[in-house]
Amino acid sequence: MITIISSDMVVPRYPTPMGYISLSELDQIQPHRHSTTFVYLYKPIQKNTHFAEILRNSLSLILVHYYPVAGRLQRIKGERFEIECNAEGVQLWEAKTESKMADYGDFAPTEAVMRDLYPRFDYNTPIETWPLLIVQVTRFSCGGLCLLVRASHVVLDGLAVSQLVCSWAKLARGEYLGKDEIPLHDRTSLLSCGEPGVMASRFDQRPFKTPPLMLGCSDARVAEQINEETSLAILKFTKEQVQQLKKKANENSCGDQKLAQGRPYTTYEAVAAHIWRCACVARQNDSHQPTAMRFMANIRSKLNPQLPSNYAGNAIFPMWTEACLSEDIIRNPLSFASNKIREAIEKLTDEYIRSAMDFMATLENVDRLRRDGRSWGNPNVDVVGLLNMPVYDADFGWGRPTIVIPGYLLQDGKAFISAGSFGDGSVLVTLRLQTKFIEAFKKFCFPLVTVKESKDPADQSLKAQARL
Known part of the structure; x- marks a missing residue:
C-alpha cells in the first residue's frame, strides 16, 4: 500500500524565458503521453536525510535550465504542437510504503508495481493542461528509495531525459553544471529545409x-x-x-x-x-x-x-x-x-x-x-x-542508483x-x-x-x- 504524502507543482526557481518554441517533425511524431520513463532504485539512506526537500529544491533549479519542460503543449494545425513556455511547472509526488524493496522482486512493471510506484495521471483532461514531466519518489520501510521519472516524449527523447536527471542530481549535490551540460532547446537545425517536394x-x-x-x-x-x-x-x-x-x-x-x-x-x-x-x-x-x-x-x-x-x-x-x-x-x-x-x-x-x-x-x-x-x-x-545513456550518474547525494529500469x-x-x-x-x-x-x-x-x-x-x- 502506497501513501501519498504530498503533491506539488514545482516551478522554476528564477524567472525563465516566456513564449513559444516550435517543435521539429521528429518531436511531432512521438506519442502524446508520458512514455519516456526511467525507474531509479537506491539503497537505504539515513532516516534523517531530507531527500524530498533536496529533490524538490534542486528540481526547481534544474527547471531554470530546462524551462520548456515547465511549460505546456499547445495545438497548432495538422494535429501538431508547439511548446508554450509559461513556467507552470512539473508534477512531483512524495510517497511512502510499509513494503520493502525486496517485496517488489525485480521491479518488473507489472500491474501491481504500476499501481503503487507509477504516478497516477488523468489523461482524460485536455492535453494543454498536462505537465510535461511527472515524478514520484517513494520511500520504502527499509529506507530504500524509488525515483520514477516520466516525461512527455513530444518534448524529450530518452537521452535528453537521462541528461536532465543527471544534471538535476548534480545540482542536488551542490555542484555547478558545465558548459556542455546546459541544454540546447533550439530546434532550428531539425526544421524542414523549405523544399519538401524535392527532398x-x-x-x-x-x-x-x-x-x-x-x-x-x-x-x-x-x-x-x-x-x-x-x-x-x-x-x-x-x-x-x-x-x-x-x-x-x-x-x-x-x-x-x-x-x-x-x-x-x-x-x-x-x-x-x-x-x-x-x-x-x-x-x-x-x-x-x-x-x-x-x-x-x-x-x-x-x-x-x-x-x-x-x-x-x-x-x-x-x-x-x-x-x-x-x-x-x-x-x-x-x-x-x-x-x-x-x-x-x-x-x-x-x-x-x-x-x-x-x-x-x-x-x-x-x-x-x-x-x-x-x-x-x-x-x-x-x-x-x-x-550509452548516463543513467547511473544520477547521484543526488546518497550514492548511485543500484539499478535503473x-x-x-x-x-x-x-x-x-x-x-x-x-x-x-x-x-x-x-x-x-x-x-x-x-x-x-x-x-x-x-x-x-x-x-x-x-x-x-x-x-x-x-x-x-x-x-x-
Missing part, C-alpha cells in the same frame, strides 16, 4: 509503412493482436555472456571473422539480433512468415552538422530492418540478423533523415505517424537501445537494452511478449549463449534448430 521524393518511407503482418492477415488491427495477454520479463546478461554474444555475431558459420562495413558488430547489434532471433524461435511461426525489427536510432552524430550532445529534444529516428523470413533469422548464424540491423543503421545518412523530415512536413495531419500505445506485435520486434512496456514485441549495473559490463533486457511465448523465450534466451556446455535436451534441440 521528400527521395525518401522511401519505409519507417512509416505497415510492418510485416501475420500470414493470412490483411487487417493491421488483427495482425497487432491487441487483445492477446502479454507478460513482461527482465533478463540480465553478464559481461561474459555479452562478450560471447558479440563473438558469435562477429563469426560466420565456419568460425571466420565477419566484419560488416569493416567494423565488428556492437553490443546493441549483437544483443538486439539475439532478442529478434529468440522471439522468432519462441513464437514458432511458419518458416515462411516475414518478420522485421524496428528500432529508434540516435541521429545526433549522423546529421551534418552534427547535433551537440546536449540537444534537449527528440533526435531519434524510427527505422525498420529489411523484412526477412523467420526461417532465415533462426537458421542462419547470429551475424545474419546483426547484419540486417547494421544495414538499416547505415541507411541513416544526413540526406535520408532530412528527406524523411521533409516528407513529414508535407503531411496535412501527422497523427497517423504516431504510435501511441500501438503494438508492433507478432511477428515483429521493436528493440530500443539505451546502452527503463519505462513500462505495454506493447507486445517491445524490448529495451540497457546497462545492467554501473561499470560491470552487464546488460539488462526488458521485454514484453505474448504470455504464451514468454517462458519459451526465457528458455531459449540464455542457452543460446552457453548451449555448447549445456546437456539439456531442449538446449541441444535448439542448437540443432538454430545451428549454433
